Amino acid sequence: MPEINFSIRIVDEDGDPRKYINVFVHYSDFTHDEESTDDDGWVSFERNTVFNHSVTIDELIVDGDVIDKNISVEDGDTLSFTVGYDGDNDEDNDEDDSDD
Numbered sequence: 395m396p397e398i399n400f401s402i403r404i405v406d407e408d409g410d411p412r413k414y415i416n417v418f419v420h421y422s423d424f425t426h427d428e429e430s431t432d433d434d435g436w437v438s439f440e441r442n443t444v445f446n447h448s449v450t451i452d453e454l455i456v457d458g459d460v461i462d463k464n465i466s467v468e469d470g471d472t473l474s475f476t477v478g479y480d481g482d483n484d485e486d487n488d489e490d491d492s493d494d
Contacts, residue, residue, distance in 0.1 A: 398469040411435025422450040
């Protein structure tokens with residue numbers, strides 16, 4: 395049975411990784427996978443297929459929002475998506491917003 399491995403990276407508008415957010419993949423065969431991104435914004439999936447050397451993602455849902463549809467992926471593919479800014483990833487922001 396062929397195995398398809400693919401990875402998805404989620405970044406914010408500044409290109410910084412979106413850490414620990416939920417990525418839900420709904421496949422055309424009515425199955426799904428769900429994982430959270432790692433420290434670098436990556437999440438990897440592994441699918442067994444019967445006849446194909448690719449799988450179709452009907453919907454890619456990140457942090458509760460559908461960000462893409464009808465994506466065909468083959469073994470070894472990497473995808474990258476920009477998803478809204480997450481202030482928690484801005485560890486270098488030491489600005490003081492007080493009106494002292």
